[in-house]
Amino acid sequence: MQEFLIEMLECPSCHGELNWKIIQHQGDRIEEAEVNCKKCDGTYPLKEGIGLFLTPDLPRNDLWEQLDSQLIQYLRENSQIESKLMDVPLNTLNPADQFFRSQVLEERGEFAQAKATANFAYSKLYAPEYLKCYNAQINYLIAQLSIFDGPIIDLASGRG
Known part of the structure; x- marks a missing residue:
């Protein structure tokens, strides 16, 4: 994920500000990070350059x-x-x-x-x-x- 996108993203659950703990960079890309909402404490992983901003309260039913x-x-x-x-x-x-x-x-x-x-x-x-x-x-x-x-x-x- 491109680092400049951080400013555009908010918690999908409560729209609060996100706290970013970047673990791995590759140039201007974030490859791995732990993302937490400062307001509701929602947690969102970022792995292999892809942020998974799925709300924690919804059930997962990914048939694929x-x-x-x-x-x-x-x-x-x-x-x-x-x-x-x-x-x-x-x-x-x-x-x-x-x-x-x-x-x-x-x-x-x-x-x-x-x-x-x-x-x-x-x-x-x-x-x-x-x-x-x-x-x-x-x-x-x-x-x-x-x-x-x-x-x-x-x-x-x-x-x-």
Whole structure:
């Protein structure tokens, strides 16, 4: 997270001022910090450059996180299935399994390969018209955002 964003952020729960204990910097980026609200004592971690400003009173029900956790756990417990998913040529898998492979690669931190694998799966999972519209929306969004000079904050409202 860029350090200049500190001045723009407030507690999402009570809108109080935040106290920042920066643990790790990389240039002008904060890579790790502990963030606490001075008013309500809410705690918000910042890890790998990403602040997690989720209100402490709301329940978490991240279905993507559960899927990833369950998939990885299942594959650890069933190494023969993991081998069938990960140790065969990509084009021998059906599109759903190709997508699952991309999830495993992402979980392992192999992001470039995960993205390429997911894109390969998408080409089989979705109609060309859908993919064309999806890409057009992404390109439109990038074009619209590129005209702004200030910061853009990703609210992390979902996967993708």
